[in-house]
Structure formats: C-alpha cells, structure tokens
Amino acid sequence: MASFDAGGLATAPGPIDRQTGNVRFLGQDAPYWRILVRGAVLLMVTLGIYRFWLITDTRRFLWANTEIDGESLEYSGTALEILLGFLVAIALLVPLYIVFFLGALGVGTAGPMTGIAVVALAIIGQYAVWRARSYRLTRTVFRGLHFHQTGSGLHYAVCVLFWWAMMALTLGLAYPFAQASLERFKLGHTHYGDLPGRFEGSAVQLLLRGLPLWFVIVAPTLIALSALLAVDWAQIGQIMRAGRSTSDILGRIGAQAPEFYGAIGLFVVALGFAVVAAIVLFPAFQTIVMRWWVSGIRFADISATSQLRMFDVYKAYLRFLGYLFLFALAMLIVAFVTFAMIGIVFGTSDQSKFAEMFTILAMVGLYVVSALGLSTIYQATAKLWVWRLTAQSAVLSDVSLLHRVKGAGEPGSPLGEGLADALNVGGL
Amino acid sequence: MSLGAGTARYFDGRTSARHEVRLELAPHALVILDRDGAIIDQWSYVRLKHLSAPDHIFRVGLRKNPVLARLEITDMQLAHEIDLLAPDIDRTGASARKIRRRAIGWAALAAATMVLSAIYGVPLLADRLAPVVPRGFEQRIGVATNAQIRGMLDKGPPGRPFECGEAAVEQAGRAAFQKLVRQLEATSNLRMPLTVSVVRRPEANAFALPGGYVYVFQGLIDKAENVDELAAVIAHELGHVAHRDGMRAVLQGAGLSFLFGMMLGDFVGGGAVVLAARTILESAYSRNVENAADRFGVRVMLALGADARALGRFLQRISGDTPGGFTILLDHPTARERAAAINAMAPPQSRGVALLDPYEWAALKRICAGYRT
Numbered sequence: 001m002a003s004f005d006a007g008g009l010a011t012a013p014g015p016i017d018r019q020t021g022n023v024r025f026l027g028q029d030a031p032y033w034r035i036l037v038r039g040a041v042l043l044m045v046t047l048g049i050y051r052f053w054l055i056t057d058t059r060r061f062l063w064a065n066t067e068i069d070g071e072s073l074e075y076s077g078t079a080l081e082i083l084l085g086f087l088v089a090i091a092l093l094v095p096l097y098i099v100f101f102l103g104a105l106g107v108g109t110a111g112p113m114t115g116i117a118v119v120a121l122a123i124i125g126q127y128a129v130w131r132a133r134s135y136r137l138t139r140t141v142f143r144g145l146h147f148h149q150t151g152s153g154l155h156y157a158v159c160v161l162f163w164w165a166m167m168a169l170t171l172g173l174a175y176p177f178a179q180a181s182l183e184r185f186k187l188g189h190t191h192y193g194d195l196p197g198r199f200e201g202s203a204v205q206l207l208l209r210g211l212p213l214w215f216v217i218v219a220p221t222l223i224a225l226s227a228l229l230a231v232d233w234a235q236i237g238q239i240m241r242a243g244r245s246t247s248d249i250l251g252r253i254g255a256q257a258p259e260f261y262g263a264i265g266l267f268v269v270a271l272g273f274a275v276v277a278a279i280v281l282f283p284a285f286q287t288i289v290m291r292w293w294v295s296g297i298r299f300a301d302i303s304a305t306s307q308l309r310m311f312d313v314y315k316a317y318l319r320f321l322g323y324l325f326l327f328a329l330a331m332l333i334v335a336f337v338t339f340a341m342i343g344i345v346f347g348t349s350d351q352s353k354f355a356e357m358f359t360i361l362a363m364v365g366l367y368v369v370s371a372l373g374l375s376t377i378y379q380a381t382a383k384l385w386v387w388r389l390t391a392q393s394a395v396l397s398d399v400s401l402l403h404r405v406k407g408a409g410e411p412g413s414p415l416g417e418g419l420a421d422a423l424n425v426g427g428l
Numbered sequence: 429m430s431l432g433a434g435t436a437r438y439f440d441g442r443t444s445a446r447h448e449v450r451l452e453l454a455p456h457a458l459v460i461l462d463r464d465g466a467i468i469d470q471w472s473y474v475r476l477k478h479l480s481a482p483d484h485i486f487r488v489g490l491r492k493n494p495v496l497a498r499l500e501i502t503d504m505q506l507a508h509e510i511d512l513l514a515p516d517i518d519r520t521g522a523s524a525r526k527i528r529r530r531a532i533g534w535a536a537l538a539a540a541t542m543v544l545s546a547i548y549g550v551p552l553l554a555d556r557l558a559p560v561v562p563r564g565f566e567q568r569i570g571v572a573t574n575a576q577i578r579g580m581l582d583k584g585p586p587g588r589p590f591e592c593g594e595a596a597v598e599q600a601g602r603a604a605f606q607k608l609v610r611q612l613e614a615t616s617n618l619r620m621p622l623t624v625s626v627v628r629r630p631e632a633n634a635f636a637l638p639g640g641y642v643y644v645f646q647g648l649i650d651k652a653e654n655v656d657e658l659a660a661v662i663a664h665e666l667g668h669v670a671h672r673d674g675m676r677a678v679l680q681g682a683g684l685s686f687l688f689g690m691m692l693g694d695f696v697g698g699g700a701v702v703l704a705a706r707t708i709l710e711s712a713y714s715r716n717v718e719n720a721a722d723r724f725g726v727r728v729m730l731a732l733g734a735d736a737r738a739l740g741r742f743l744q745r746i747s748g749d750t751p752g753g754f755t756i757l758l759d760h761p762t763a764r765e766r767a768a769a770i771n772a773m774a775p776p777q778s779r780g781v782a783l784l785d786p787y788e789w790a791a792l793k794r795i796c797a798g799y800r801t
Contacts, residue, residue, distance in 0.1 A: 026482050042532055047539035050532065060480040071446070072482050076496070079531070097686065143446060144439025144498045193444060241585065364704045405444035407495060 021399030025391040026072070027065030033380045035061055040372040051421070052086065053079040058379070063140060066391055069399040076146070077139035077414070085135075085418025089128075092419070096124075119161070124419070126157035131416020137190060138411040143402065148409025151189030153416075159185060171218055176206035183293065192299055193405035200303075201296025209288045216277050224270035227263045236260060283313045286386065294394050301398050308393040316385035323377045331370050338362045431455065431513065434506035438468070441495030451499070453509055460499070469497070476514040486510075488517065542687055550683040551713045558676040563620055566675045570639015573674070574623075577637060584628055588799050592626040592646060595798025600791035602626075604784055608659055608792070611783055615731045616666045616724075624662065626795050632746045636665040638674030646796040651746055655784045655792070660729055660739035667724025673717050680713055722766055726773045733781035736774035740767030 039054035056079040063075035100117045130153035137147040163178035180203035190197035239252045253260050287310040294306035342362060346355035431453040438449040438460055449468065452459040457470040471490050479498065481487035486507035488499050501507050511517050518524070582590040589595075593602030609624045620640040629645040636642045642665045644658075652658040668674065722739065729736035740763075747763035784792065 042535075045539075046532060046535035047542065049535035049538055053528065053531065064480045064482050067482070072485065074480055074487065074498075076479070094686075141496050141498070143444040144441045144496050145444050146496060360704065360708070403445055407442050 019398070019400055021069030021396040021402070023069075023391045023394040023396065024067040025065055025388040026067060027061060027384070027388070029380065029384065032058075032061055032384055036376045036380050040376045043372060044368060052083045055079075056082065059136075062384075062387060066387075068142065069396065069402060071143050074141040075139055076141050077135065077417075081414040082135075082417045082421070085414030085416070086421050087418065088415050089418035089421070096120075122161055122164075123154070123157045126160040127153040128416055128419035129160075130156040131413070132420040133186070133416075135414050135417045138409065142192065143405075145193040145405060145407045146409065146411065147190060147192050148411075149189050150191070150409075151185070156182075156185060171222075172214060173207075176203040176210060179203070179206065179289070179293075180296075183296065187297060191409060194408045195299045195302075195401070195405045198298045199296045200298055201292050206289070206292045209292065210285065213281050213285055213288075216281065217274050220270040220274040220277070224267045224274065227266040227270065231260055231263045232257065283317045284310055287313045290386070290390050294390060300401055302401050303397045305395050305397075306390065306393050307395070308390055312389050313386060316382050316389065319385065320378060320382040323381055324374065327373050327377055331366065331373070334369075335366050338366065432506060432509040434501070434503045436460075436503075436506075437500040439496075439498045439500075440468075441493065441497035449499075451501070451506065453513060458499075458510065458513075471499075473510075473514040474516070476510070476517055478517045478519065486519065488514075491516075546684060546687050546709055547712075550680055550687065550709075551716075553683060554676045554679040554713075557679055558672045561672070561675055561679075566672065567621070567639040569678060570637055570641050570674070573637050574639070574641045577643075581627065581629060581643075584799075588628070590627050592628060592796035592798070598795050598798045601793070601795030601797070604788035604792040605795055607788065608655065608783055609662065611732060612659060612663050612666055612728060615728050616663075616670055618666065618670050620669060622666070622669065628796055628799065634661050634665050636668035636674060638672075638678060640669050642666070642669065648746075649793060649795060652742065652793075654738070655782070655789045656729070656735040656738035657742035658792075659732075659734060659783050660725055660736065660742065663728040664721050664725035664739060666728065667721030668717070670724060671717070671720055673721065676717070677710075677714075680710065684709060719766070719769065722770055723773060726770055730774060732783065734783055737771055737776065740770040743767060 035054075035057045039050065039057065042050040043054065056075075056077060059075040059077065063073040066073045130149075130151075134149040134153075137149050140147045159182060163174065163182060166174040167178055180199070180201055183199040183201060187197040187199035235257055236253065239256060240249055242252070287308055291306045291308045294304050294308070297304040339359070339362065342355060342358050346358070433450065433452045436449055436451050438447040439445070440447070447462070447468075450461045450463070450465075452461060454470070457472045458476065459470050460468040462468055471488075475491040475493075476488050477491050479487040479489050481500070484502060486501040486504065488501070488510070490497060501510070507519065511519050516523075578590065584590060592598055593605065605624075605626060609622070613622055618640065622640045622642065624642040624644065626644045626646065626649065630647045631645050632647040632651045634642065634644045634648055642662065644662065644665075648661060649658060652661075725739055726736045729738070743763040744767050
C-alpha cells in the first residue's frame with residue numbers, strides 16, 4: 001500500500017526552468033446555453049431576482065473550464081453572498097437616494113444638485129466596480145490559493161472619472177492612456193497569493209494600433225458635425241416660421257438656402273458611414289485591445305502573451321449574427337401569431353379592456369423575450385467564444401513560479417458586488 | 429479498515445504546490461497520505477463539500493477550513509465511493525437543485541410582493557403621506573416644477589409673453605378671468621395660495637401642479653361655449669389642488685421608481701417592463717384621482733349655484749376629436765364615464781346663476797387676443 005506513482009509532498013523545487021505554460025478553455029457550448037436559457041426564463045419569472053444565481057452559475061462555468069498550466073480555476077462565490085451584499089447595499093443607498101430626491105425637489109432638477117448627484121453616483125458606482133472586482137478576485141481559487149486585491153476604491157473611482165473626462169475632451173484619443181493607466185492601477189493591486197501582479201502594456205503601442213480605427217470612425221463623425229455647423233440655422237429658422245406648409249418651407253429652403261440640402265445629405269452619409277464602420281470594426285477593436293491587455297499582464301516574473309487572431313474573433317461575431325437572424329425570424333413569427341390570436345379572440349372592433357390588456361401584455365412580453373434572447377445569444381456565442389479564443393491564444397512564461405506561491409490576503413466582502421448590482425454597474 | 433483507496437491531487441491551501449497523494453477511505457474520514465505513507469490530513473466525511481470544477485474532475489474541499497485546501501480526483505469510481513460516504517456531497521446535483529428550487533420560489537414570491545406593493549402599497553402610502561407633507565415644502569416643490577413645466581410648454585417666438593392677459597386688449601379679459609377664479613377659490617377652502625394662469629397653447633387642456641399652480645390653455649377657452657364650462661374645468665383643477673394630488677403624484681413616482689428601478693435591478697429588458705408597469709400603474713392611480721377631482725368640482729359648482737353638469741358636456745365635446753388609444757393607458761377616465769358620474773351627482777339645472785355677465789364672458793374669450801398664435 002505504500003507505493004505511490006509520482007510527486008510527493010515536498011515537490012522538488014529544482015532549477016528554475018524557463019518553461020512556458022498554456023491556457024486552455026475546456027467548456028462546451030451546449031452546457032453554457034443550458035445555463036443561460038434557463039437563467040433567462042427564471043429572470044422573467046422572478047422579475048430579475050434570479051440574476052444572483054445566474055451570474056454565479058455563469059462564473060462557475062467559465063472559471064472551472066479555464067485551465068492555466070493544467071490546473072483549472074474555481075469560482076467559490078455563492079449566490080446568497082451576492083444577494084446579501086445587494087440587500088446591504090440597498091440599505092446603504094436608500095438614505096442617499098432620499099437625500100438626492102429631496103435635494104432635487106428643493107432646488108429644482110436643473111440646478112447644480114443634479115451635477116453633484118451625477119458625480120457622486122459615478123464615484124460610488126466606480127467604487128462599487130472596484131469592490132466587486134475585489135470580491136471576484138478573492139472568490140477565484142487556483143491551486144488551493146485565492147487571488148486578492150489591495151488599494152483604495154475611492155482612488156480608483158477618482159482616476160476613472162478623470163480619464164472619462166480626458167477621453168471626452170480628446171474625442172477618445174486618450175482611451176489607450178486611460179486603459180493603460182487604469183490597468184496598471186488594477187493589476188498593480190492584484191495578487192495571486194504572495195505573487196504581485198502588474199501591467200506593462202504600453203499606451204503608445206495601443207494608440208498606434210488603434211489609430212487607424214479611430215480615424216475611420218471619428219473623421220466622418222467630425223465631418224457630419226461640421227456639416228451641421230456650416231448651416232445658417234437662423235436663416236432656416238426664419239424660413240420655417242414664415243413657411244405656410246411643409247412643401248412651401250421646402251420650396252423656400254431650396255430657393256433661399258440651397259446649400260442646406262447638401263449639408264443635410266453630407267451629415268446623413270458621413271454619420272451613417274461612421275456608425276456602420278463602428279459596427280463592422282468592433283471585433284477588430286476588441287481583438288486589438290484584448291491582445292494588448294493579455295500581453296501586458298505580469299505576475300512577478302510570469303508574463304503573458306496573446307496570439308489572438310482577428311479572423312477568429314470575426315468568425316465568433318458572424319456566428320452571433322447568424323443565431324441572431326434565426327432568433328429574429330422566430331420572434332417575428334411568434335409576434336404575428338400572437339397578435340393574430342388576439343385579433344381572432346377579441347375581434348377588431350371590440351373596445352374591451354381585456355383585448356387591450358392582452359395586447360399590452362403581449363407587447364411587453366415579446367419585448368422582454370426579445371431583449372433577453374438577444375442577450376442570451378450574445379453571451380452564448382460572441383462572449384463565450386471571445387473568452388475561449390482569448391484563453392486558448394494566451395501563453396505564459398516561467399509558469400514553474402506558479403508552483404511555489406504562498407497564500408496571502410483576506411477574502412473580500414460581497415458588498416461591493418451588491419452595490420455594483422444596485423447601481424447597475426456590475427460586470428462579469 | 430479501508431472502504432476504498434486511490435490517488436488524487438492535493439493542494440494544502442497554504443502554498444500553490446501540487447501534491448500527488450494517496451487517499452484512503454476510512455470509516456469516518458478521508459485519509460490523505462503522502463507517497464511515503466505518512467498521514468497529511470484527515471477529512472471528516474460530514475465536512476466534505478463538493479466544489480465547482482470541470483466535468484472530468486471531482487473537486488472537494490473541507491467546510492469551515494481556514495485555508496482553501498482542495499482535493500482533485502479524476503478516478504470517477506473513487507469519486508463515487510466518496511459521494512456515498514459524504515452526506516453533503518451529491519454529484520447528481522439533486523440536493524443543489526432542491527435548494528435552488530426553494531430559492532427560486534422565494535424569489536418569485538418576492539417579485540409578487542413587489543408587484544402587489546406597487547399596485548396597492550405605493551398609492552396607499554402616498555395617500556397617507558401627501559396630507560402630512562408641510563404645505564411650505566409642497567410650495568417649494570411647486571416653484572421648482574412650475575419653472576420646469578413652463579420652460580417645456582413655452583414654445584412661442586421670443587418676445588411674445590407666454591401668459592395671456594398682459595397686452596392692452598387682454599386686460600379686460602384678465603379682470604373677468606380673475607373674477608371667475610376668485611369666486612371659485614372662495615368656495616373651495618384650499619388652504620394654499622393659488623396661482624391660475626392662462627397660457628398660449630392651442631390644446632384644449634388644463635392642469636394643476638403641486639403648490640397651487642393651475643394652468644388653463646388658450647385652446648380650452650376658445651372651445652368653451654359658456655362660462656360654466658370653463659368654470660367647471662377650473663373647479664376640477666382646484667379639486668387637484670385641494671386634494672394635494674400633485675404632491676401625491678410626486679410621492680408615487682418616487683415610490684415606484686424606487687421599487688422598480690432599484691430593487692429589481694436592470695436585467696436586460698427590465699427597463700421596458702419598468703416603464704410599462706409605471707405607465708399603467710400611474711395611469712390607474714391617476715384615474716381614481718381624476719374622479720375625486722370631478723366630485724370636488726361638482727360640489728364647488730353646486731355651492732355657487734352654477735351648472736355642475738357643464739363639465740361632463742364640455743369633456744364629451746372636446747374629447748370627441750381625440751384619437752382612440754388604449755384606455756388603460758389613459759390617465760383620465762373616458763369622458764362618457766365621467767359625464768355619467770357627474771350627472772349622477774348633480775341634478776339638472778334649468779337656469780343657473782351667472783358667474784360672469786355676457787360682457788365679461790366676451791372679454792374673457794379675448795384674453796389671449798393680443799398676439800397672433
């Protein structure tokens with residue numbers, strides 16, 4: 001009974017070999033679909049209260065099936081924990097909510113109170129995002145140790161607000177610098193046991209990679225806006241007031257301000273181009289950011305590199321579009337049948353309250369089913385696939401360091417997650 | 429005595445080192461042995477807990493363990509034997525499903541409670557609270573709301589006063605209007621300063637805001653065929669002021685947005701449900717409130733000796749041209765229903781008291797005549 005195959009309690013440290021490790025994702029599509037579809041139905045039945053269980057299920061699935069150097073992650077959080085965190089968060093937010101409500105009434109909603117409230121809520125929201133991240137990290141177990149996060153949530157929230165302002169001022173050009181700075185902050189305060197994390201992605205590199213996309217989207221948007229600015233709005237306003245009918249107004253504009261039509265045409269074409277470009281280029285953008293982000297992650301001497309391929313991400317999104325098309329078709333048929341049934345049962349001339357009630361219920365129901373269906377399809381196709389592709393394409397250096405980590409850090413409180421949920425800023 | 433044995437991966441929860449260990453199933457505990465046969469730890473079966481893992485791994489931990497020590501077993505026969513011995517482990521998920529079903533049941537119950545409190549609790553609370561809110565506070569809300577509403581309604585060209593009655597040709601009309609309002613106010617016992625304005629809007633409409641602000645649209649005066657019709661509408665609006673319905677609406681709106689906005693969270697599509705629920709509920713609250721204001725208006729008109737049935741007639745005439753829609757989305761009951769209720773309260777009158785003389789009424793009809801609309 002005393003012969004054992006391999007290993008041993010005192011794993012031989014050996015010389016540090018510069019060995020690389022892979023990340024794998026083992027999860028299949030079908031079980032994830034099951035979790036999401038069941039979750040969507042129960043969200044409807046419980047008016048959304050089921051979300052605590054759904055988010056826990058999806059995390060368990062994603063974590064458990066993500067394998068780093070042969071060992072899978074484990075999500076150890078529970079739905080009850082987040083539910084309690086949410087209830088505590090509500091209890092804390094109620095007084096604040098009442099203060100804002102009374103303040104808004106007293107001063108008038110257009111007053112400075114709104115500004116203060118928006119900034120305060122944004123800060124609390126980002127603080128909650130930080131605390132929720134802390135919760136997720138401490139509930140992420142790998143090789144018998146959990147991750148943890150240090151650092152101040154308020155500091156993080158102020159940084160986020162600052163970068164939001166910078167991004168708005170620079171029409172998005174500051175995005176790479178914001179990402180780099182915030183990721184440095186986040187990963188710099190992330191630890192796996194006693195292994196400190198950091199982020200080494202370069203903002204300039206991301207900027208150079210993303211610049212072509214930025215031009216393709218922002219340049220036409222600027223053209224569209226300048227087309228509007230070029231119009232003499234005072235003159236158009238005068239014509240509108242003087243005109244007697246729509247055709248009269250249109251005729252006058254054609255005679256007195258012919259450049260108006262050109263400007264509007266340019267606006268529509270340029271803005272349309274920008275919107276289409278933004279949609280078409282989104283997977284490319286996501287690939288660039290993901291590759292840059294994964295390649296910037298460091299834990300002590302362990303570094304990650306990503307070989308995520310843009311082509312694969314586009315395939316994931318095309319799959320999403322395919323499913324979406326089928327779903328839209330199915331919803332159209334269901335909607336048609338539903339309203340036809342209501343028409344047959346109640347007749348068209350009948351003004352009865354039941355017919356109205358059923359019509360409104362059917363409309364709300366169809367809308368909710370469509371929205372939940374859309375989100376389910378997105379998560380089960382594009383999101384799962386991008387997660388899988390990102391994991392599969394990552395390579396870690398010096399993984400032998402992972403075998404010698406000591407445990408550290410206290411488990412985080414679920415309050416942050418609950419607060420994030422109450423403020424609708426929760427993430428995966 | 430051993431009930432079974434096998435190998436596993438073990439993480440002690442203190443370091444990330446992976447240990448290949450041997451497991452022995454003793455009667456009361458899972459014994460973890462290193463390769464030399466020395467005992468590393470013993471895990472009591474009652475404290476074993478099944479942890480989330482990929483399908484090919486059976487992962488267990490120990491309840492109330494200060495560290496996150498884990499055992500990972502890929503030998504499914506061994507996993508099955510441990511499952512049989514440990515009361516809290518069920519790999520089929522039957523007990524987890526049972527707990528989950530109970531949670532879903534509670535969640536559904538909570539959802540039902542929330543819907544019921546939205547339908548019955550919120551209006552009840554608003555009804556109880558509205559009368560005890562200090563009048564000074566309501567007036568402050570009124571000032572804020574009034575400024576906002578006025579800004580939203582005033583779509584006229586710059587330079588044209590929004591309110592009627594300022595220009596020279598409008599002065600006589602304003603005097604007549606004020607005389608009419610004074611008579612109605614004196615009968616109403618409002619206990620709130622009243623500000624009634626006629627404004628340049630083409631719609632046949634009138635409404636009251638918190639804090640005693642009442643707006644009468646030019647379109648309504650244009651459509652009124654006699655002074656009693658106009659007076660009845662104003663009396664109805666004074667009913668809203670007296671019942672503090674503006675305050676009640678503010679409280680109800682706050683209650684509903686708290687219930688649906690914060691408690692339900694924003695699951696996808698939830699926004700639409702919240703909006704639909706709010707619209708339908710607020711319309712339902714509002715229909716009751718309108719009936720109460722109608723009754724108030726009738727009492728005021730009867731007290732003045734004027735024609736109380738004018739309101740029903742006027743409503744039916746001006747609502748004739750509104751397009752049909754969903755009646756459960758209407759915030760007012762249908763004109764026909766209201767007229768029937770009003771007629772049931774007010775006896776028919778052959779010859780009422782004149783609130784204004786014909787000259788005053790003619791002047792009032794021209795209260796907005798100073799500017800082209």
